[in-house]
Amino acid sequence: MSWQAIGIFDSGVGGLTVLRELTKALPQEDTIYFGDTARVPYGTKSPDTVIRYSQEIASFLIKRDIKLLVVACNTASAVALPTLRRSLPVPVVGVIEPGAKRAAEVTRSGVVGVIGTSGTIRSSAYSRAIKRLNPDISVLAKPCPLFVPLAEEGWIDNDVTRITARLYLEELREAQVDTLVLGCTHYPLLKKVIAEVMGPDVTLVDSAEETARTVATILQEKSMLRPPAELGNHHYYVTDVPAGFIRVGNRFLGGKLGDVYQVSLDDCRLSTEKD
Amino acid sequence: MSWQAIGIFDSGVGGLTVLRELTKALPQEDTIYFGDTARVPYGTKSPDTVIRYSQEIASFLIKRDIKLLVVACNTASAVALPTLRRSLPVPVVGVIEPGAKRAAEVTRSGVVGVIGTSGTIRSSAYSRAIKRLNPDISVLAKPCPLFVPLAEEGWIDNDVTRITARLYLEELREAQVDTLVLGCTHYPLLKKVIAEVMGPDVTLVDSAEETARTVATILQEKSMLRPPAELGNHHYYVTDVPAGFIRVGNRFLGGKLGDVYQVSLDDCRLSTEKD
Structure with a gap:
């Protein structure tokens, strides 16, 4: 077996x-x-x-x-x-439950951000999984549909990607999330730009x-x-x-x-x- | 019938x-x-x-x-x-042959640009169709894979689209094409930004x-x-x-x-x- x-x-x-x-x-x-x-x-x-x-x-x-x-x-x-x-x-x-578990363990402020494709975010699967583990955590979810084509184009560190990341992640920064789940397998390729935009106090969670x-x-x-x-x-x-x-x-x-x-x-x- | x-x-x-x-x-x-x-x-x-x-x-x-x-x-x-x-x-x-025909009729300088998805450009179908009509025309083809996701995201007139268009279209501008074929059905949605980047002397050809x-x-x-x-x-x-x-x-x-x-x-x- x-x-x-x-x-x-x-x-x-x-x-x-x-x-x-x-x-x-x-x-x-x-x-x-x-x-x-x-x-x-x-x-x-x-x-x-x-x-x-x-x-x-x-x-x-x-x-x-x-x-x-x-x-x-x-x-x-x-x-x-x-x-x-x-x-x-x-x-x-x-990959959702393991990512959610890690985010729930890592957050100190209790405000967690999740980014992913439109389908993943629309499903609320990360939010539900995180709240099942700890209902007191606030989860803010944001679809970032251009991140996959940007990663596949190989534009992992240029102005277009940086401005796109700023536009997509603005709300999450304003909400002061301290943990951000990269809810799409392509997103780790853009980790550098995402980390730069979110700042050093935010922990990025990669589900893999x-x-x-x-x-x-x-x-x-x-x-x-x-x-x-x-x-x-x-x-x-x-x-x-x-x-x-x-x-x-x-x-x-x-x-x-x-x-x-x-x-x-x-x-x-x-x-x-x-x- | x-x-x-x-x-x-x-x-x-x-x-x-x-x-x-x-x-x-x-x-x-x-x-x-x-x-x-x-x-x-x-x-x-x-x-x-x-x-x-x-x-x-x-x-x-x-x-x-x-x-x-x-x-x-x-x-x-x-x-x-x-x-x-x-x-x-x-x-x-x-849609290729009609677009190629129009481009061959419209160009005065004999330098035509074609933009499309990676698949369309890799096939050289537009270049071959234009050269079949007039072998003296030079054709410059450039894939613009981010234009479809940008159009679908509804970002038809923002900074990301403008910088992306500038990056993609730079070579075609430098080559002084006077005619540009929008070789993808989504691209007419970005016509305003593409026209702005290419300037008023370039004719945009929409195959439809x-x-x-x-x-x-x-x-x-x-x-x-x-x-x-x-x-x-x-x-x-x-x-x-x-x-x-x-x-x-x-x-x-x-x-x-x-x-x-x-x-x-x-x-x-x-x-x-x-x-």
């Missing part, structure tokens, strides 16, 4: 920040990463569509006999987790590390960890041609990306729901 | 700028618009994926007995047109009008126009839930959007190509 891989999926390449922390914490584990690059991004799409996509990907990974599923996409974690937990035979770990810790705890409790002497293998599946994923992914993982396979949505038929 | 509708598709809501010109030129025609909102954007995706999506949508529209297909998406026009023309039983009109004229010419030649006394009906299909499309679409069409139906990709199975 413990020789099964950990499955992990994201709408694209962003979830590799979570995979990186996972392989740091558990180098002995095999992983299967799925990036839905043909349908990225999820952040601007409706909950119904994101749930449907997540189920399709989860089925694909379950057929590959994974022992645990990590939903590395904030949008999918925000809207699809209950559905996936109900329907899958393995533990499902999202805490998510890796949660996975380690669950597998340990279930005695499903591989022996630490082993070294895990890593496989990657994407839905668009792999070139773009390989280029950006190697930047994310420091050139250590393994084989990437393309998966296609075959036999798709368009049918009308309301016709 | 002439009572058949005109089919028109785009990756999302942007193609409504083309539909608007089409209904202005041919108010008597029925139209069926398809926006692939669950998989938008196409501009960052590979040619193979965009061709596959275009074929799926074209099949859907052909089953609805259209008499002509307008590919209102620049990315799909750039990469999928030959495939669609080979496989479909109706005339297929893209010329595309509508091409459609009118083809239908007239084939005697497939409806009698001018009629008033056309307009139907809309989208792949994500319609709310976002309806909101933005009404802005594009001045509140005149008709019924929008959601279409789902049912019975999709993920299968591996290289496993």
